[in-house]
Amino acid sequence: MPDAYIPRSDHRRSGPGARIQRPDRWNRPEARLLSPRSRIYRSVPVSGDVLAAARVLLAWDGTAYGGWQLQPNVETVQGAVERVLAQLMDRDRVIARAAGRLDAGVHAEAQVVSFAVMSRRTTRELFRGMNGLLPDDIACLALSSAADGYDPRRENCGKTYRYRFLVRENRCPFRRTRCWHLGRALDLESMRRAARWLLGAHDFTSFRASGCTALHPVRMIRSIELDLVGDEVHLVVHGNAFLRYQVRIMAGCLAEVGLGRQPPEWMGAVLAAADRNRAARTAPAHGLTLERVHFWSALDWEHGEDPGARSMRADVPSFALGNR
Amino acid sequence: MPDAYIPRSDHRRSGPGARIQRPDRWNRPEARLLSPRSRIYRSVPVSGDVLAAARVLLAWDGTAYGGWQLQPNVETVQGAVERVLAQLMDRDRVIARAAGRLDAGVHAEAQVVSFAVMSRRTTRELFRGMNGLLPDDIACLALSSAADGYDPRRENCGKTYRYRFLVRENRCPFRRTRCWHLGRALDLESMRRAARWLLGAHDFTSFRASGCTALHPVRMIRSIELDLVGDEVHLVVHGNAFLRYQVRIMAGCLAEVGLGRQPPEWMGAVLAAADRNRAARTAPAHGLTLERVHFWSALDWEHGEDPGARSMRADVPSFALGNR
Numbered sequence: 229m230p231d232a233y234i235p236r237s238d239h240r241r242s243g244p245g246a247r248i249q250r251p252d253r254w255n256r257p258e259a260r261l262l263s264p265r266s267r268i269y270r271s272v273p274v275s276g277d278v279l280a281a282a283r284v285l286l287a288w289d290g291t292a293y294g295g296w297q298l299q300p301n302v303e304t305v306q307g308a309v310e311r312v313l314a315q316l317m318d319r320d321r322v323i324a325r326a327a328g329r330l331d332a333g334v335h336a337e338a339q340v341v342s343f344a345v346m347s348r349r350t351t352r353e354l355f356r357g358m359n360g361l362l363p364d365d366i367a368c369l370a371l372s373s374a375a376d377g378y379d380p381r382r383e384n385c386g387k388t389y390r391y392r393f394l395v396r397e398n399r400c401p402f403r404r405t406r407c408w409h410l411g412r413a414l415d416l417e418s419m420r421r422a423a424r425w426l427l428g429a430h431d432f433t434s435f436r437a438s439g440c441t442a443l444h445p446v447r448m449i450r451s452i453e454l455d456l457v458g459d460e461v462h463l464v465v466h467g468n469a470f471l472r473y474q475v476r477i478m479a480g481c482l483a484e485v486g487l488g489r490q491p492p493e494w495m496g497a498v499l500a501a502a503d504r505n506r507a508a509r510t511a512p513a514h515g516l517t518l519e520r521v522h523f524w525s526a527l528d529w530e531h532g533e534d535p536g537a538r539s540m541r542a543d544v545p546s547f548a549l550g551n552r
Numbered sequence: 553m554p555d556a557y558i559p560r561s562d563h564r565r566s567g568p569g570a571r572i573q574r575p576d577r578w579n580r581p582e583a584r585l586l587s588p589r590s591r592i593y594r595s596v597p598v599s600g601d602v603l604a605a606a607r608v609l610l611a612w613d614g615t616a617y618g619g620w621q622l623q624p625n626v627e628t629v630q631g632a633v634e635r636v637l638a639q640l641m642d643r644d645r646v647i648a649r650a651a652g653r654l655d656a657g658v659h660a661e662a663q664v665v666s667f668a669v670m671s672r673r674t675t676r677e678l679f680r681g682m683n684g685l686l687p688d689d690i691a692c693l694a695l696s697s698a699a700d701g702y703d704p705r706r707e708n709c710g711k712t713y714r715y716r717f718l719v720r721e722n723r724c725p726f727r728r729t730r731c732w733h734l735g736r737a738l739d740l741e742s743m744r745r746a747a748r749w750l751l752g753a754h755d756f757t758s759f760r761a762s763g764c765t766a767l768h769p770v771r772m773i774r775s776i777e778l779d780l781v782g783d784e785v786h787l788v789v790h791g792n793a794f795l796r797y798q799v800r801i802m803a804g805c806l807a808e809v810g811l812g813r814q815p816p817e818w819m820g821a822v823l824a825a826a827d828r829n830r831a832a833r834t835a836p837a838h839g840l841t842l843e844r845v846h847f848w849s850a851l852d853w854e855h856g857e858d859p860g861a862r863s864m865r866a867d868v869p870s871f872a873l874g875n876r
Contacts, residue, residue, distance in 0.1 A: 287722075368722075396857065399691045
């Protein structure tokens with residue numbers, strides 16, 4: 229792979245075996261054609277206002293997108309962001325790396341994304357340029373310089389997702405893309421008892437989509453909260469990482485309990501079975517929002533406002549399991 | 553106009569001159585073809601579960617619609633609602649009457665609409681049928697039977713509109729269709745002082761779109777409130793009736809004051825000038841929401857929930873001018 233761009237920190241961090249561990253798709257010819265060649269990249273002088281990399285905080289309404297990750301024939305957020313970056317930096321392609329993928333229709337309130345800076349633009353120009361060029365359902369909330377090769381997927385230590393159930397009889401035209409309309413009240417106490425089964429590190433095979441490509445099914449849920457917010461029930465899940473559809477299958481199961489179709493103990497049986505067929509159906513994507521990406525220390529931003537800066541500082545995980 | 557449907561109460565209320573006062577468009581041949589002929593209407597027996605008329609509370613996201621009123625070649629809310637009603641009642645056309653028109657892009661949280669019931673369906677069937685057939689950006693919140701010829705436009709005694717300004721630097725993908733993004737803070741105290749000029753009955757010629765067809769420019773503003781709600785400034789205006797674009801031109805002028813471009817007293821000069829050219833530009837439609845239609849006595853509903861039932865009961869106007 230002589231002509232693919234490999235961030236310098238990758239060599240440092242991963243040691244001699246790093247190239248072998250890279251995903252096989254990096255070696256496919258089409259990937260090689262797309263990735264910025266090191267020759268071009270190295271030609272940019274790193275001095276003055278030219279940065280090695282930038283880190284941005286993005287929010288988007290996922291309704292119109294096939295998720296984060298680039299796909300053929302489907303508009304994705306990565307595609308929209310990379311097009312804008314390529315335009316701003318006058319390159320054929322710029323690769324944007326997110327802290328994690330999101331499914332089609334899932335929203336993000338604070339996704340962290342990084343990219344190599346291959347232009348003389350200042351961070352302020354990049355921040356304003358991104359907001360000027362991005363479609364109005366994607367916003368750049370904050371931007372900062374980052375170390376060369378910064379990859380939020382490797383650096384983050386957890387994520388918080390929020391799932392919204394609308395529990396009133398009438399649907400709401402203004403929240404049709406944000407909430408799963410259940411149409412009647414949920415039994416919060418039963419849901420909270422059921423949710424306790426999921427706290428901690430478990431084999432989440434029962435809560436994993438069939439197409440999930442994760443190497444192993446063990447994930448750690450650090451906290452689960454269920455609260456009534458006006459006429460919505462919010463499920464807030466904080467974990468170290470998540471399997472494909474994990475939060476949505478958990479939301480589907482908790483709805484079964486909340487509607488009285490299953491007792492709270494059923495959740496324990498589903499988890500123990502390690503069988504996707506024992507769990508409920510996957511809850512719709514549009515109810516789910518990535519609310520925060522957690523890092524070991526607070527991120528600071530040079531431009532823009534971080535809407536959750538204060539909460540993020542408090543959110544550095546304490547690993548206090550079962551905190552409700 | 554022998555074959556057009558005229559509600560019985562119209563004859564009673566309007567006296568002998570009523571036919572002359574009707575808008576000229578009622579006499580056009582195409583209107584005559586579309587309106588339900590009295591012969592058909594009278595053939596429906598009014599007994600048992602067959603009603604004379606129904607009154608519905610509708611909410612909609614106006615983003616995709618060219619306003620309430622039927623227009624050629626543009627999808628309107630009236631068009632969508634009338635198609636659903638015609639399908640439910642198996643008629644060629646059913647006319648829906650709203651308490652007032654809304655411009656393209658303006659939202660409604662509680663618009664009151666009436667229609668003649670020309671079927672044997674119960675009110676419950678109509679309520680569920682409307683919600684089943686309407687697109688998901690229009691919701692039927694409540695439904696009730698009404699007197700034959702009930703027209704919410706004639707019966708209502710005022711409306712409350714809310715205009716939302718988003719005053720943080722970053723735009724918000726989730727509120728891009730609900731708020732006017734101003735990008736910086738507004739001086740609320742100056743805006744409140746400016747708004748006091750508008751309270752009471754005035755000639756609002758300065759705040760009237762050029763195409764406005766109202767017979768006279770005098771309207772009464774019963775209350776104006778300005779409040780900071782999180783990162784939004786909300787302008788809430790309650791008046792007996794409104795000229796075309798009136799609230800949006802008022803919002804545009806108040807933004808000028810809030811941004812410090814004009815002093816509060818400028819509002820008095822604009823009002824006194826009775827000249828549209830003295831006022832600021834019309835604020836964008838997507839920031840505006842019809843929040844409530846006021847009636848002399850509280851409306852009660854047979855089906856569904858009225859989201860503002862309590863507040864509506866308290867809202868029967870007291871004509872307490874200058875209540876802030």
